Amino acid sequence: KAQEMDLSYRSTISIYKTILEQFNPALENLVYLGNNYLRAFHALSKAAEIYFKAIEKIGEQALQSSTSHKLGEILMQMSDTQRLLTSDLEVVAQTFHVDLLQHMEKNTKMDVQFISVSKQYELEYRRRATNLDKCMAELWRMERARDKNVREMKENVMRLRSEMQAFVSESQREAELEEKRRYRFLAEKHQILYNTLLQFYSRARGMIQTKAPQWKEQLEASRNPSNSHAQGLLAGSHSQGYPSGRLTPTHLEMVRTAVPNPPPPPVAASSHQSGLVTSAGSGSKVSAGGLAGMCGAGHVFPSELTSILFCGGLLRRMTYTDVGVCPRPFLS
Amino acid sequence: KAQEMDLSYRSTISIYKTILEQFNPALENLVYLGNNYLRAFHALSKAAEIYFKAIEKIGEQALQSSTSHKLGEILMQMSDTQRLLTSDLEVVAQTFHVDLLQHMEKNTKMDVQFISVSKQYELEYRRRATNLDKCMAELWRMERARDKNVREMKENVMRLRSEMQAFVSESQREAELEEKRRYRFLAEKHQILYNTLLQFYSRARGMIQTKAPQWKEQLEASRNPSNSHAQGLLAGSHSQGYPSGRLTPTHLEMVRTAVPNPPPPPVAASSHQSGLVTSAGSGSKVSAGGLAGMCGAGHVFPSELTSILFCGGLLRRMTYTDVGVCPRPFLS
Numbered sequence: 001k002a003q004e005m006d007l008s009y010r011s012t013i014s015i016y017k018t019i020l021e022q023f024n025p026a027l028e029n030l031v032y033l034g035n036n037y038l039r040a041f042h043a044l045s046k047a048a049e050i051y052f053k054a055i056e057k058i059g060e061q062a063l064q065s066s067t068s069h070k071l072g073e074i075l076m077q078m079s080d081t082q083r084l085l086t087s088d089l090e091v092v093a094q095t096f097h098v099d100l101l102q103h104m105e106k107n108t109k110m111d112v113q114f115i116s117v118s119k120q121y122e123l124e125y126r127r128r129a130t131n132l133d134k135c136m137a138e139l140w141r142m143e144r145a146r147d148k149n150v151r152e153m154k155e156n157v158m159r160l161r162s163e164m165q166a167f168v169s170e171s172q173r174e175a176e177l178e179e180k181r182r183y184r185f186l187a188e189k190h191q192i193l194y195n196t197l198l199q200f201y202s203r204a205r206g207m208i209q210t211k212a213p214q215w216k217e218q219l220e221a222s223r224n225p226s227n228s229h230a231q232g233l234l235a236g237s238h239s240q241g242y243p244s245g246r247l248t249p250t251h252l253e254m255v256r257t258a259v260p261n262p263p264p265p266p267v268a269a270s271s272h273q274s275g276l277v278t279s280a281g282s283g284s285k286v287s288a289g290g291l292a293g294m295c296g297a298g299h300v301f302p303s304e305l306t307s308i309l310f311c312g313g314l315l316r317r318m319t320y321t322d323v324g325v326c327p328r329p330f331l332s
Numbered sequence: 333k334a335q336e337m338d339l340s341y342r343s344t345i346s347i348y349k350t351i352l353e354q355f356n357p358a359l360e361n362l363v364y365l366g367n368n369y370l371r372a373f374h375a376l377s378k379a380a381e382i383y384f385k386a387i388e389k390i391g392e393q394a395l396q397s398s399t400s401h402k403l404g405e406i407l408m409q410m411s412d413t414q415r416l417l418t419s420d421l422e423v424v425a426q427t428f429h430v431d432l433l434q435h436m437e438k439n440t441k442m443d444v445q446f447i448s449v450s451k452q453y454e455l456e457y458r459r460r461a462t463n464l465d466k467c468m469a470e471l472w473r474m475e476r477a478r479d480k481n482v483r484e485m486k487e488n489v490m491r492l493r494s495e496m497q498a499f500v501s502e503s504q505r506e507a508e509l510e511e512k513r514r515y516r517f518l519a520e521k522h523q524i525l526y527n528t529l530l531q532f533y534s535r536a537r538g539m540i541q542t543k544a545p546q547w548k549e550q551l552e553a554s555r556n557p558s559n560s561h562a563q564g565l566l567a568g569s570h571s572q573g574y575p576s577g578r579l580t581p582t583h584l585e586m587v588r589t590a591v592p593n594p595p596p597p598p599v600a601a602s603s604h605q606s607g608l609v610t611s612a613g614s615g616s617k618v619s620a621g622g623l624a625g626m627c628g629a630g631h632v633f634p635s636e637l638t639s640i641l642f643c644g645g646l647l648r649r650m651t652y653t654d655v656g657v658c659p660r661p662f663l664s
Binding site: 075179188 | 526
């Protein structure tokens, strides 16, 4: 029974030691790491804000353009959505700061008294043990002297022993509860963090789930030039001069979309060339050649080379002929 | 018609100017900001990893304790969940890096050729305009001279004008498409980012939704000491000496849970004291007092004060009597 009490005593002291020498420093460290975490979070938040502010500005620019207006709206919406997400995430950070870090910090500061608690327990245990020993020695002396108070002393020793046992086991239970309370505190606080995160993830998911299909649809619509301002223009007064079967934007878009790596330049160039020949008509090309001298500036007439270069706009050239050298940007 | 052509020309030049002087620098800036964003993200990721590594270590410590074992498991699971979330979030960062920033950077570099495209368009426009002017002057001269080739020249001028109109409007359309392609590129890339985020949020939400109720349940169970090891001990051989109606852990827990700010110290202390009196019995207390002198160490017997201090364990004292001075840590 004395051995059991000793085990309880050692276990209690060891729990106090763990709390003092491991848990509390670990918690202090956690507060420090948590503040780093928070700082990193705010830095990210700031970086996200600046990044999406830049997206927003580009979106505003696109709003100025008649043909890219819709894309400007999408970019603005994307920036807005990110702003909402970031401010929602700030709530998580706030929870982390106020409900976790500040509580943790307060508790580590309050827990300095634990040193004295542990010391007091040790002292009280020794005091009781000494007292019990003394009374037992006294009892032994009284028994030898056949003292009339021996019965009372026996009761006294039994009471002291039972009280000490209760004290030791109750103290152990208390120490265990204290330890458990600390771990539970940590787990419960992080449970709160996870709940806040869950709310954030749910809201964020809902937000993007609403927006994403709209964006996808609008972006796909913007790929189809039949809805666009440009196509409207082309279908109007300026569309003459190019055989529509060959160079309609739809056809162009299809080629661009379907063939990221177009066929080798010579073929593409010659097909382009023949497109021009058809366009201007071989007859008029010949007559233009015949008139070159008469205009006094034969070199300014479109040569076959520059015709290829500029037929169908400046940029198409790059798409078809220069693609090997300079891959086309912004193809997607 | 010449006015219309001039408008088209100005619009085309203005679009090229916008792409060159606004869009491309904005995109370059966006790549820079995006890299900052990514750096901040990785810093956060690292901070989260370190923080939850520390939680994990505390959890491992709790696993060593028989009474806090379950809480250790919860803390470990919380750390594991965070690790999964972080590695999932790394996928989002990877998408951002590979699918957005790298593409954007590549495109800004490829887009330096745009200066020459814009210049070439200007030159070609002027060349065509000059050529048309020359031929019109020549036609006027021929008409005055009643030249036999006047009809051929008229056709030539008409062809040149129609070609120039087509060139101008097609170039404008091309410029608009280029502009649109750039904005769409940006929007589509961020659409991809949002899709990746959506996947992350959905997974994260699902993950926490599975875990959170389990944690909540287990944490609530850990509040009820009837399941705990400590209660098992107390119900065993060491539970004598304290009237169970007064000081059972359940009662204690109830007081702690229900009364974060306990009643003022004097009342609590006296109720505690009476608890002790009941526990030891007034009779034995008196007899202990009577024997004080006989043990030769009356001061080591529990005085009423120290009885209050140590009755029910060292720590309860702080809960009840010192709460005004030192608020109790880890109460939740």
